[in-house]
Amino acid sequence: MKHEHAKTATQNACKLCNPLGACLAFRGIENCVPFLHGSQGCATYIRRYLISHYKEPIDIASSNFHEESAVFGGSHNLKIGLKNVSEQYKPEVIGVATTCLSETIGDDVPGILREYRKEYKNGTPMPILIHASTPSYQGSHIDGFHAAVHATVKALAVKGTPQKLINLFPNMVSPADLRYLKEILGDFGVPYMMLPDYSQTMDGGPWGEYHRIPPGGTPASTIATAGGAMASIEFGSTIEASKSAAGYLDVMFGVPAYHLPLPIGIKGSDKFFSLLETLTGDRRAEKYEDERRRLVDAYADGHKYVFDKKVIIYGEEDLVIGMTAFLREIGMVPVLCATGGKSGLMKKRIGELVPDMDELGIKVREGVDFVDIEDEAKTVQPDFLIGNSKGYTMSRKNNIPLLRLGFPIHDRFGGQRMHHLGYRGTQELFDRIVNTVIEQRQNASSIGYTYM
Amino acid sequence: MEANRIFPDPSKVREELIQKYPAKVAKKRAKSIIVNDPELIPEVQANVRTVPGIITQRGCSYAGCKGVVLGPTRDIVNIVHGPIGCSFYAWLTRRNQTRTESLMDENYIPYCFSTDMQEENIVFGGEKKLKIAIQEAYDLFHPKSIAIFSTCPVGLIGDDVHAASREMKEKFGDCNVFGFSCEGYRGVSQSAGHHIANNGVFKHMVGRNNTPSEGKFKLNLLGEYNIGGDAFEIERIFDKVGITLVSSFSGNSTVSQIENAHTADLNVILCHRSINYMGDMMETKYGIPWMKVNFVGAESTAKSLRKIAEYFGDEELKARVEEVIAEESPKVKAVIEEILPRTKGKTAMLFVGGSRAHHYQDLFNELGMTTVAAGYEFAHRDDYEGRHVLPGIKIDADSKNIEELKVVPDPELYNPRKTEAELVALKEKGLEINSYEGMMKQMTKKSLVVDDLSHYESEKLIEIYKPDIFCAGIKEKYVVQKMGIPLKQLHSYDYGGPYTGFEGAVNFYKDIDRMVNNPVWKLIKAPWEKAGNGAGLAASYVTQ
Numbered sequence: 003m004k005h006e007h008a009k010t011a012t013q014n015a016c017k018l019c020n021p022l023g024a025c026l027a028f029r030g031i032e033n034c035v036p037f038l039h040g041s042q043g044c045a046t047y048i049r050r051y052l053i054s055h056y057k058e059p060i061d062i063a064s065s066n067f068h069e070e071s072a073v074f075g076g077s078h079n080l081k082i083g084l085k086n087v088s089e090q091y092k093p094e095v096i097g098v099a100t101t102c103l104s105e106t107i108g109d110d111v112p113g114i115l116r117e118y119r120k121e122y123k124n125g126t127p128m129p130i131l132i133h134a135s136t137p138s139y140q141g142s143h144i145d146g147f148h149a150a151v152h153a154t155v156k157a158l159a160v161k162g163t164p165q166k167l168i169n170l171f172p173n174m175v176s177p178a179d180l181r182y183l184k185e186i187l188g189d190f191g192v193p194y195m196m197l198p199d200y201s202q203t204m205d206g207g208p209w210g211e212y213h214r215i216p217p218g219g220t221p222a223s224t225i226a227t228a229g230g231a232m233a234s235i236e237f238g239s240t241i242e243a244s245k246s247a248a249g250y251l252d253v254m255f256g257v258p259a260y261h262l263p264l265p266i267g268i269k270g271s272d273k274f275f276s277l278l279e280t281l282t283g284d285r286r287a288e289k290y291e292d293e294r295r296r297l298v299d300a301y302a303d304g305h306k307y308v309f310d311k312k313v314i315i316y317g318e319e320d321l322v323i324g325m326t327a328f329l330r331e332i333g334m335v336p337v338l339c340a341t342g343g344k345s346g347l348m349k350k351r352i353g354e355l356v357p358d359m360d361e362l363g364i365k366v367r368e369g370v371d372f373v374d375i376e377d378e379a380k381t382v383q384p385d386f387l388i389g390n391s392k393g394y395t396m397s398r399k400n401n402i403p404l405l406r407l408g409f410p411i412h413d414r415f416g417g418q419r420m421h422h423l424g425y426r427g428t429q430e431l432f433d434r435i436v437n438t439v440i441e442q443r444q445n446a447s448s449i450g451y452t453y454m
Numbered sequence: 455m456e457a458n459r460i461f462p463d464p465s466k467v468r469e470e471l472i473q474k475y476p477a478k479v480a481k482k483r484a485k486s487i488i489v490n491d492p493e494l495i496p497e498v499q500a501n502v503r504t505v506p507g508i509i510t511q512r513g514c515s516y517a518g519c520k521g522v523v524l525g526p527t528r529d530i531v532n533i534v535h536g537p538i539g540c541s542f543y544a545w546l547t548r549r550n551q552t553r554t555e556s557l558m559d560e561n562y563i564p565y566c567f568s569t570d571m572q573e574e575n576i577v578f579g580g581e582k583k584l585k586i587a588i589q590e591a592y593d594l595f596h597p598k599s600i601a602i603f604s605t606c607p608v609g610l611i612g613d614d615v616h617a618a619s620r621e622m623k624e625k626f627g628d629c630n631v632f633g634f635s636c637e638g639y640r641g642v643s644q645s646a647g648h649h650i651a652n653n654g655v656f657k658h659m660v661g662r663n664n665t666p667s668e669g670k671f672k673l674n675l676l677g678e679y680n681i682g683g684d685a686f687e688i689e690r691i692f693d694k695v696g697i698t699l700v701s702s703f704s705g706n707s708t709v710s711q712i713e714n715a716h717t718a719d720l721n722v723i724l725c726h727r728s729i730n731y732m733g734d735m736m737e738t739k740y741g742i743p744w745m746k747v748n749f750v751g752a753e754s755t756a757k758s759l760r761k762i763a764e765y766f767g768d769e770e771l772k773a774r775v776e777e778v779i780a781e782e783s784p785k786v787k788a789v790i791e792e793i794l795p796r797t798k799g800k801t802a803m804l805f806v807g808g809s810r811a812h813h814y815q816d817l818f819n820e821l822g823m824t825t826v827a828a829g830y831e832f833a834h835r836d837d838y839e840g841r842h843v844l845p846g847i848k849i850d851a852d853s854k855n856i857e858e859l860k861v862v863p864d865p866e867l868y869n870p871r872k873t874e875a876e877l878v879a880l881k882e883k884g885l886e887i888n889s890y891e892g893m894m895k896q897m898t899k900k901s902l903v904v905d906d907l908s909h910y911e912s913e914k915l916i917e918i919y920k921p922d923i924f925c926a927g928i929k930e931k932y933v934v935q936k937m938g939i940p941l942k943q944l945h946s947y948d949y950g951g952p953y954t955g956f957e958g959a960v961n962f963y964k965d966i967d968r969m970v971n972n973p974v975w976k977l978i979k980a981p982w983e984k985a986g987n988g989a990g991l992a993a994s995y996v997t998q
């Protein structure tokens with residue numbers, strides 16, 4: 003099959019839609035129900051999709067558009083929906099994200115929310131209503147994620163008394179990563195506001211009692227204090243300025259914003275820990291020095307397996323950028339860095355972290371699908387692929403091993419518990435990568451060595 | 455677990471389910487929560503809109519059309535016209551399998567084609583991009599067929615997918631291109647999408663190839679989507695018995711089979727909800743009767759095979775059916791005898807689909823388990839009460855929006871396979887032709903029937919009945935399991951299956967045994983086991 007021509011349609015997409023990211027981010031606010039203004043199918047599809055990765059229930063309400071709401075506007079349905087969710091769940095926050103349907107007909111959601119607040123100010127419980135504009139025909143899931151975080155901060159943060167508080171915007175990382183980040187901040191002894199925090203809501207225990215909304219998430223009252231923080235740290239270097247929560251707090255309340263790539267690898271993690279040391283004036287806890295030492299030791303022990311191995315890495319831009327820096331650190335060559343996103347920034351950002359990318363023949367492509375990636379694979383001949391479950395079709399067809407990473411992972415168990423960030427996350431990633439190589443070599447051996 | 459359980463009084467359960475609703479909502483929900491009586495069969499309110507803000511199990515029209523009905527045919531290139539999400543979420547999501555005859559055969563199921571509409575397509579129209587996408591798919595594969603599926607914005611911006619399809623079909627000459635107006639806001643659930651899909655397949659595919667099909671006993675299998683390989687097991691049994699499967703709608707099917715389907719002499723229907731329109735239309739146009747069967751459950755499979763043999767009225771076929779049943783039964787018996795002592799007396803609840811909640815009760819019966827409550831996500835009254843209620847169903851605005859094809863007998867191809875007298879004779883032998891008696895007739899007296907079960911109601915039912923297993927889909931799975939009750943997914947089969955036929959029954963017995971008798975549940979304390987936390991569920995919600 004030949005794809006020598008540039009194509010217009012997308013085949014086997016390497017991105018999901020905008021509202022999905024918003025629903026996940028809203029799930030990281032305490033006592034919050036995500037709500038999609040559109041057809042019920044959007045909520046159903048996105049629920050089943052998130053659930054297949056996280057193996058956790060997620061309720062997403064919908065305004066259940068029908069033919070006449072599509073024609074005459076969805077205001078009536080949105081109000082009924084908000085009222086029912088308020089009475090049924092008694093949430094503190096409802097995060098309303100739009101869909102292609104409500105955006106196409108041009109519903110004025112902020113206006114409808116204002117009307118709703120006025121109409122129901124007496125009697126019905128009135129949660130905080132946050133609106134994120136997430137038309138599915140723009141960007142991808144990661145844009146919806148950032149849009150929801152930005153909208154939340156915009157709705158809640160106020161100019162407070164300056165205090166020793168750090169805002170952390172961790173990007174779309176795993177619940178395990180979020181727990182680790184909280185542990186780090188906790189060990190620094192610094193109060194923090196991390197948004198979103200779905201570490202418990204999307205990876206929790208059995209319910210000893212009935213829960214309408216699972217426990218966990220960042221309280222609205224904590225988010226309100228973000229305006230008085232001493233600094234914001236935002237992971238990710240491709241976030242659009244209009245969707246950067248840290249950028250917003252900087253402009254509105256003068257909270258200094260520090261943008262770091264996702265801290266994957268020793269250098270990336272060092273930057274994060276150093277920044278925390280600078281901001282808090284404290285040394286990191288000894289256990290992190292230990293983690294770092296063990297990681298350096300592991301690099302030394304495992305370098306022979308991975309050095310010069312060629313990989314294709316794909317996923318959200320910021321994940322790909324962070325991973326690329328790490329892969330270079332351990333001597334691997336990410337011959338293709340690919341994303342379905344279209345920030346236009348990925349090549350530049352990778353260049354900042356990997357200055358010799360051109361000499362190494364590292365190719366960066368934005369706005370691609372899996373058919374494009376597969377075409378590239380035929381030329382670059384990678385040793386394996388790193389990315390989400392959707393690369394499996396291509397992996398199987400071309401007999402290239404796939405190391406699963408990112409979202410969605412629905413053909414392996416425990417995607418929500420995988421670490422990627424900091425020394426601990428890097429250690430786990432490094433072990434997995436080395437083992438992928440070893441397994442490949444062992445399977446290819448005709449003797450069946452048991453020492454590898 | 456004790457073998458003979460005392461069940462709560464269902465009318466009291468019903469009262470309890472609705473008592474905390476506001477009066478208006480209680481009135482509405484009361485019509486959808488019914489205490490069953492198989493003799494009288496009370497009316498169930500079904501296929502009505504879900505109230506906004508209520509978390510429903512239901513999906514959309516696009517899901518029913520592309521995902522369910524059209525998805526399993528392997529050699530149609532399906533292009534989703536819209537933003538990327540809809541195509542992505544339906545990409546290999548339903549586990550419909552397919553088996554090509556050779557490696558060279560076309561199979562487009564693993565592909566996910568989308569026009570990936572961007573803002574400029576919404577503003578200036580997306581037809582041009584759609585036509586390019588169709589051209590690209592054609593250049594790439596030269597498929598027999600390309601189908602276009604409209605998602606929400608398409609209808610609103612006025613893209614005419616039908617005109618674009620016609621234009622491209624004429625241009626290619628050797629590729630059948632057709633479109634579906636299955637925007638997600640149409641109808642009240644995925645059920646609307648099934649109907650739209652039936653119409654399109656009937657209009658654009660069935661009857662295109664009049665080559666007489668080979669075989670003595672020729673039938674089509676309708677409403678079987680080959681989840682987890684279900685169709686393979688049914689095909690295996692048909693082969694063994696000597697029944698020719700002309701076409702399947704649509705598990706493991708191909709374009710040419712569907713185009714030739716009208717040459718069969720019988721349509722057997724599994725999922726009545728999603729495909730009954732096709733049965734009716736083929737009956738009217740070609741004179742092929744349809745018959746409801748069920749291949750879920752070993753006994754149901756045997757019964758369905760006997761019904762098919764009776765329909766064809768051939769002694770040799772009848773004898774062969776008995777031989778096959780006799781051959782297949784011992785291995786089923788061996789497994790159920792081993793498992794039954796561990797499952798007997800346990801209870802199940804099924805809230806799923808538009809047929810599955812009915813069919814799977816047969817398997818639970820075989821396991822000695824009682825279905826205490828059941829209901830559908832997107833069924834209509836006839837799926838609950840039987841088709842005799844059809845003339846009395848009020849057509850509401852949502853149903854009116856779905857086209858009813860005007861079908862007349864084909865001047866050349868109409869050929870009634872059975873005379874009126876033969877149909878009467880078959881009916882006397884107990885064969886219901888062109889008819890379905892629904893789920894409730896088979897359920898025990900005083901079991902509970904609930905349509906479009908809400909989140910609150912499911913928690914309440916679990917609390918009251920404490921069932922040993924709950925059957926639904928992935929959206930419900932993890933919330934139910936957090937309460938310490940295993941949930942069996944009957945959409946994806948928890949990635950297992952097949953569950954049809956004789957081999958499928960064995961798989962199901964083993965899977966259910968593994969679930970209900972698993973030690974992990976002992977580690978989870980259910981909410982009702984916590985002192986003083988029995989009736990703590992607030993139901994102050996839902997106002998229209």
